[in-house]
Every structure is written in structure tokens, then in C-alpha cells.
Amino acid sequence: MAACANEPTGNEGGSDSDGDEGTADNGGGEGGDLIASMASDIVGLDLHGSNDTYSSNVASNIYETLVYHDAELELQNGLAESYEQIDENTWEFKLREGVTFHDDSEFNADVVKANLDRILDPEIASQRAFLYDMIEEVEVVDTYTVRLITEYPFAPLPAHLAHNGGGMMSADMIERDYEAMENGEEPGSVINEEAIGTGFFKFDSWSPGSEVKLVKNEDYWGEPAKVDSVTFRVVPEDGTRIADLNTGAAHIADPLSPSDVSQIEATDGMHVESTESVAMMYIGFNSQKEPFDDPNVRKALSMAINKQSIIDGIYDGHGLEARSPLAPKVYGYNENIDVIEYDPEEAKSLLEEAGYGEGELTITFNTSDHRERQNIAENVQQALAEIGVTANIEMEEWGSYLESTANGEQEMFVLSWSTVTGDGDYGLFPLFHSSQQGSAGNRTFTEDEELDEILMAARRNEDQEARLDQYIEAQNILADEAIILPLFHEDYLLGVSDSVEGLWQHPTRRLMLQDVTINN
CATH class of the missing domain: 3.10.105.10 (Dipeptide-binding Protein; Domain 3)
Known part of the structure; x- marks a missing residue:
């Protein structure tokens, strides 16, 4: 999205595949560091400040949405336990209780309002505002009930809320980001450094042009991730991503060029994952x-x-x-x-x-x-x-x-x-x-x-x-x-090490990493 939902972005940097320090930790079963070589760096971790595939891929493991699409693009409940359309312009969402952010702050209706108000704020100038610009008011009914009132009937609103741009970021972090803006900083300056969500992975570090690292959220409200951490490395060259896969410096090569499929299929220890896309x-x-x-x-x-x-x-x-x-x-x-x-x-x-x-x-x-x-x-x-x-x-x-x-x-x-x-x-x-x-x-x-x-x-x-x-x-x-x-x-094509189990790719191109294990 920039221009489109699945477009890569410009990048610099390369692979760090030489020496023991750059080798994937295969751990065996649960645990270990999952390493994904991706063609481009992320633009940012502010959900309202970028609209590219690689940012969304990383961010979707940190932040969660009220509803989400399963593999067949059917809507499922996420941070919302249920929702209904009360009248033609009003949707009511009952929120999941007992969910906390990575900073231990509580997820509730005020958080939903803070996120949707921010993405629609002209000062933020979000590329994703068009997803929600039909929303006239976000009404907090009680701690775990929120109503979205639209300017006109908008049938696909739940589907739009499943978009990564509708992910929930810490309200405390959003407040600090606004404070930074008052001091002359750009929107997202705090969020890109902290990236606090409710997801099964927590943000650890981002070295622009090199890599982004996430670590397991031990206090996740649902089924926790299996690996200890995920490192997304920026490796622009197709051949280098394949070489990293072959040497064990990475577990996933994203994306895989169609012209390289035969090479992966002919190489022991790796395979191709193919997903029909939208x-x-x-x-x-x-x-x-x-x-x-x-x-x-x-x-x-x-x-x-x-x-x-x-x-x-x-x-x-x-x-x-x-x-x-x-x-x-x-x-x-x-x-x-x-x-x-x-x-x-x-x-x-x-x-x-x-x-x-x-x-x-x-x-x-x-x-x-x-x-x-x-x-x-x-x-x-x-x-x-x-x-x-x-x-x-x-x-x-x-x-x-x-x-x-x-x-x-x-x-x-x-x-x-x-x-x-x-x-x-x-x-x-x-x-x-x-x-x-x-x-x-x-x-x-x-x-x-x-x-x-x-x-x-x-x-x-x-x-x-x-x-x-x-x-x-x-x-x-x-x-x-x-x-x-x-x-x-x-x-969508991925090169994947045979040591990786439980990986699948969503039709929207996101890597689904919650159930991934690394086995030798």
C-alpha cells in the first residue's frame, strides 16, 4: 500500500551471513531465534505512518486488531469478543477483558478511541486514514464497550477494522507521541522507538537498513509464540537470501523470485511455500x-x-x-x-x-x-x-x-x-x-x-x-x-528451511509466525 498493500519499499543494507554470529539458532522444538531474510527494510512501526508490506509484516506480530481475517478471509473475533450493527450507522464492539499491552497498560474502550481518533487526526496525515474516514464518532459506552458511529452506512467497516492499520497501540505511547509532536518532533517519533502492542511478540530493536528484532511476549493473553525471538534481516539481493537459507544463516527467504523456485526445490534442506494471494x-x-x-x-x-x-x-x-x-x-x-x-x-x-x-x-x-x-x-x-x-x-x-x-x-x-x-x-x-x-x-x-x-x-x-x-x-x-x-x-512464494514447522503465509502476504517451531 504506499501505492499498494503488497508493495515492497526501498532499502539499503545486506546479509550478515559470515561467521557464527550470523547463524540461525535452530534450538530444536520450541525456543530459538527465527531469522527471516526480507528484501526491504520497514518504513516504520507506527501503524498510522506507513502502508507498505514489510512494515505491516513486522507490525502484525506486535499489534492486534479488533477482528481479523483467517486464511479464507472470513472475519474472526480478535481483541473484540463480539460485535453487532445496532442501526445503519452504528456498530458496537464488546472488547476482550484482561488484555494488557507490553507496557502493562490495560486494553479497553479508551484505547480503541485513542487509536481511531489518532488515525483520523489531520495532524497525523495518515496514509491509512481513508480506511476509517467514514467514522464520525468513537463513543466509549463503558470500559469494555465501544461504538463506532459512521457518517453514512458503511457495510465493509468490520473488514476495514481487520486491516493492519486498525491495530491497537498503547494509549500511553500515543500520548507520549503527541507530547513529542508538541516539542517539534514528527508524528510517530516515539512509536517507532517503542512499538508497544498486545501481540505475542514484543518489539526489541530496529537497526534501520539492517534488521528488526522481536522477542516472545511471555505474558500474552492467548496462546504464546513458540520461538523465543524473530529477527527480520534486510537482504535486498535474491541470490543472497537463497545463500543465507542454504548456509543456515536464515530460516525464511521473503520473497522468493519465481525464477528461483527450481533452485530451492533442487536443494536439500529447503522447500518452497506458495500461497494464492489477493x-x-x-x-x-x-x-x-x-x-x-x-x-x-x-x-x-x-x-x-x-x-x-x-x-x-x-x-x-x-x-x-x-x-x-x-x-x-x-x-x-x-x-x-x-x-x-x-x-x-x-x-x-x-x-x-x-x-x-x-x-x-x-x-x-x-x-x-x-x-x-x-x-x-x-x-x-x-x-x-x-x-x-x-x-x-x-x-x-x-x-x-x-x-x-x-x-x-x-x-x-x-x-x-x-x-x-x-x-x-x-x-x-x-x-x-x-x-x-x-x-x-x-x-x-x-x-x-x-x-x-x-x-x-x-x-x-x-x-x-x-x-x-x-x-x-x-x-x-x-x-x-x-x-x-x-x-x-x-x-506469494517463500523459500523456507526444512527445520521450520508451523509457518504459513496469509493471502495478504503476512507471515504467520505464532505457531512456528525450529527443529533439527
């Missing part, structure tokens, strides 16, 4: 720039691109061709929506209708410095050449790429988005509603009054069948106008 890789067109303000041009370029060739040739088949922005597990997905089909001859005809003969159109295709995305750009470049379009590839470092696409400097680009709430609202509203242009998600800078009305109506609709029809209608508009070209829903 993420979408897509090609976007900046509708505010010529010639991408013409739907015929967008459709023509889309028709020239063979999605399956990208899945097979670059991702070695580890992905599902996308029909729309929504993956099959997401509410709102439907097999019968309109789809832009691969048709190079029709693409040429549409370009001629738009006034571009063969060889008359030159565009810029922007991409980040990730290996697979560079390969996607080259595949697209070749595909467009076959219909007489010249595509010049411009590559940027990840952080710079996010900034430039948020500012609308791109023409045609490749990004991804993960519908981490499991609800179509999150998969469509941030990406395509005109109010979300820029860093919030709408990097195509789409302005479509009909689409805006449908997306807003769907998020306010309490009738789930009617909402489904509205999302089908919205997805048909996206295809008819060729606002983006959904490419595929990728499989």
Missing part, C-alpha cells in the same frame, strides 16, 4: 496525459499485451490471469464481468481509429527497479512494437518511483495492489475513485462521475447482493474504459 499486478495509464486520455488508445495497448506470456515466461506459471482488480477470494469478484481480451489485430484497428498509424505513436513505460517488473516492461515493449508502437522504458528506484507515480509524472506504468480487507471496496475505491488520486491509490488519475457514484453507493449499501451487483457494474466500466489492464494475481 494481490493484482496491473498496467496503468495516466488518463491526464495524452494519448492516454483516449479510451481507444488505452484499450489498444491493453489488447496488444499477452497476460499469459508474462505469467508463464516471467513468473514460471506462478500466478492466475486477472479478469479484474479483484482476486477470486475477494467479495465482489465475478466470473461474468467484461474482460479486455488479447487481440493484436483489433489493437491496430483501434489505434488507427484514434489517429495513430503504424510507427506514429511513441510512449514512455515507467517501471521500478525490481527484476520481474523490469522483465514485464521488456515483454510489454516487445508486444507494443508488434502493433507499431514504440515504448521507451524508464526505470526508477522504488522510493522515487512511488513518489513520481503519486505526483502524476508517469505515462504508462506497472504496479500492484492487494485487497487486504477481502472486500471489493478496498480493491476498487482507492484505485479508481477521483477523491483518491495520487498516493492514496488512484495513480491513473481517473475521474469518472458514473464510476464515482457506483463506488460510493456500494460502500454505503447494506444489501450484500445489491453491493455485489454494483461491484460487477464498476468492474465492467473499468474494462470498457480500459482504465487499467489487470495482469495477474500472483502466488
Whole structure:
């Protein structure tokens, strides 16, 4: 999220795999230090100050939400024992009693109010505020009862509360963070140093560009973690992450490139974990720039691109061709929506209708410095050449790429988005509603009054069948106008040591570490 829920972030640093000090402690059974090599550093541990995958992955082991999604994206009770919708604009949550934070402060209704008030505070300027900006009031009914009153009926509110941005941070820590702001510090300055939640791991240390370490919460209210600690090491190079796995310097390589799967499978002592995701890789067109303000041009370029060739040739088949922005597990997905089909001859005809003969159109295709995305750009470049379009590839470092696409400097680009709430609202509203242009998600800078009305109506609709029809209608508009070209829903891949048991990866890409053990 930055641009998307599952995007990595820019980073520096490397592996510390030489010598005994850098070797994973395998312990045997419960205990030991679990080491995960990840491609990028975290942005921060303030839940309201970052929206990237790696920050969320670490933070989800420290902080907990009122409700959460299980492996099938069904909502389960978390820090809330129960909840109900009292009227169309009011949701009531009964909170779990006896839960304490890592600083021994109590979890209660006041804490929920402090967290939701903060994420909506304009001074915090949270990238995640859009998840909860429909909440008008957080009412503390009693110590363990809280009511959320919305500006309008908002059916997916519980799903949004399951998002990592709805995690509960210590109210005492939030207060100290505000005090620091009064003294001129940036929002999150205290939180990023303390990171106090209720989760089964506690924050220990963060060495920016190097590693983040968590330790077991011995006083966890539920079933405690099995390992003593988890260390997330920043290892940008794919080959180095695999080498660390092979030497025992790490237990998990996250992510694993599809092109490296065969190497892992052929190596004793390690294996591949694959998870069907709710993420979408897509090609976007900046509708505010010529010639991408013409739907015929967008459709023509889309028709020239063979999605399956990208899945097979670059991702070695580890992905599902996308029909729309929504993956099959997401509410709102439907097999019968309109789809832009691969048709190079029709693409040429549409370009001629738009006034571009063969060889008359030159565009810029922007991409980040990730290996697979560079390969996607080259595949697209070749595909467009076959219909007489010249595509010049411009590559940027990840952080710079996010900034430039948020500012609308791109023409045609490749990004991804993960519908981490499991609800179509999150998969469509941030990406395509005109109010979300820029860093919030709408990097195509789409302005479509009909689409805006449908997306807003769907998020306010309490009738789930009617909402489904509205999302089908919205997805048909996206295809008819060729606002983006959904490419595929990728499989999340991990390289894992055979010594690790109990690990699984959530469809939203989070590493589920509570039940992990290390065995030799």
C-alpha cells in the first residue's frame, strides 16, 4: 500500500551471513531465534505512518486488531469478543477483558478511541486514514464497550477494522507521541522507538537498513509464540537470501523470485511455500496525459499485451490471469464481468481509429527497479512494437518511483495492489475513485462521475447482493474504459528451511509466525 498493500519499499543494507554470529539458532522444538531474510527494510512501526508490506509484516506480530481475517478471509473475533450493527450507522464492539499491552497498560474502550481518533487526526496525515474516514464518532459506552458511529452506512467497516492499520497501540505511547509532536518532533517519533502492542511478540530493536528484532511476549493473553525471538534481516539481493537459507544463516527467504523456485526445490534442506494471494499486478495509464486520455488508445495497448506470456515466461506459471482488480477470494469478484481480451489485430484497428498509424505513436513505460517488473516492461515493449508502437522504458528506484507515480509524472506504468480487507471496496475505491488520486491509490488519475457514484453507493449499501451487483457494474466500466489492464494475481512464494514447522503465509502476504517451531 504506499501505492499498494503488497508493495515492497526501498532499502539499503545486506546479509550478515559470515561467521557464527550470523547463524540461525535452530534450538530444536520450541525456543530459538527465527531469522527471516526480507528484501526491504520497514518504513516504520507506527501503524498510522506507513502502508507498505514489510512494515505491516513486522507490525502484525506486535499489534492486534479488533477482528481479523483467517486464511479464507472470513472475519474472526480478535481483541473484540463480539460485535453487532445496532442501526445503519452504528456498530458496537464488546472488547476482550484482561488484555494488557507490553507496557502493562490495560486494553479497553479508551484505547480503541485513542487509536481511531489518532488515525483520523489531520495532524497525523495518515496514509491509512481513508480506511476509517467514514467514522464520525468513537463513543466509549463503558470500559469494555465501544461504538463506532459512521457518517453514512458503511457495510465493509468490520473488514476495514481487520486491516493492519486498525491495530491497537498503547494509549500511553500515543500520548507520549503527541507530547513529542508538541516539542517539534514528527508524528510517530516515539512509536517507532517503542512499538508497544498486545501481540505475542514484543518489539526489541530496529537497526534501520539492517534488521528488526522481536522477542516472545511471555505474558500474552492467548496462546504464546513458540520461538523465543524473530529477527527480520534486510537482504535486498535474491541470490543472497537463497545463500543465507542454504548456509543456515536464515530460516525464511521473503520473497522468493519465481525464477528461483527450481533452485530451492533442487536443494536439500529447503522447500518452497506458495500461497494464492489477493494481490493484482496491473498496467496503468495516466488518463491526464495524452494519448492516454483516449479510451481507444488505452484499450489498444491493453489488447496488444499477452497476460499469459508474462505469467508463464516471467513468473514460471506462478500466478492466475486477472479478469479484474479483484482476486477470486475477494467479495465482489465475478466470473461474468467484461474482460479486455488479447487481440493484436483489433489493437491496430483501434489505434488507427484514434489517429495513430503504424510507427506514429511513441510512449514512455515507467517501471521500478525490481527484476520481474523490469522483465514485464521488456515483454510489454516487445508486444507494443508488434502493433507499431514504440515504448521507451524508464526505470526508477522504488522510493522515487512511488513518489513520481503519486505526483502524476508517469505515462504508462506497472504496479500492484492487494485487497487486504477481502472486500471489493478496498480493491476498487482507492484505485479508481477521483477523491483518491495520487498516493492514496488512484495513480491513473481517473475521474469518472458514473464510476464515482457506483463506488460510493456500494460502500454505503447494506444489501450484500445489491453491493455485489454494483461491484460487477464498476468492474465492467473499468474494462470498457480500459482504465487499467489487470495482469495477474500472483502466488506469494517463500523459500523456507526444512527445520521450520508451523509457518504459513496469509493471502495478504503476512507471515504467520505464532505457531512456528525450529527443529533439527
